[in-house]
Amino acid sequence: MFPRVRDLREDHDLTQRQMAEYLQIHQTTYSDYELGNLNIPIEVFIKLARFYNVDMNYISGISNIKNTFPIV
Numbered sequence: 001m002f003p004r005v006r007d008l009r010e011d012h013d014l015t016q017r018q019m020a021e022y023l024q025i026h027q028t029t030y031s032d033y034e035l036g037n038l039n040i041p042i043e044v045f046i047k048l049a050r051f052y053n054v055d056m057n058y059i060s061g062i063s064n065i066k067n068t069f070p071i072v
Contacts (some may be wrong), residue, residue: 001036004059008052009034023047 009019020030023044032038040048049059049069057063 002034002040002059002061004061005040005048006034008048008054008059012052022051 009016016030016034017027020027023030025044029038033040033044045056045059049056052059053069055063055067055069058066
């Protein structure tokens with residue numbers, strides 16, 4: 001389960017449908033990501049981190065420090 005993915009979406013006042021459209025996936029797939037029913041592919045994880053401008057450690061719950069997404 002990835003509660004930060006849901007929290008970030010809600011903090012930005014976005015719906016699951018809006019995020020699914022951005023990620024070009026079905027809304028049910030996005031919902032399954034939030035619920036932990038499906039593992040989030042790394043490509044999607046990177047898109048989410050970039051979209052919310054947070055690093056991968058924060059969005060995955062490894063860290064509580066909200067660093068920005070690194071730009072290379």
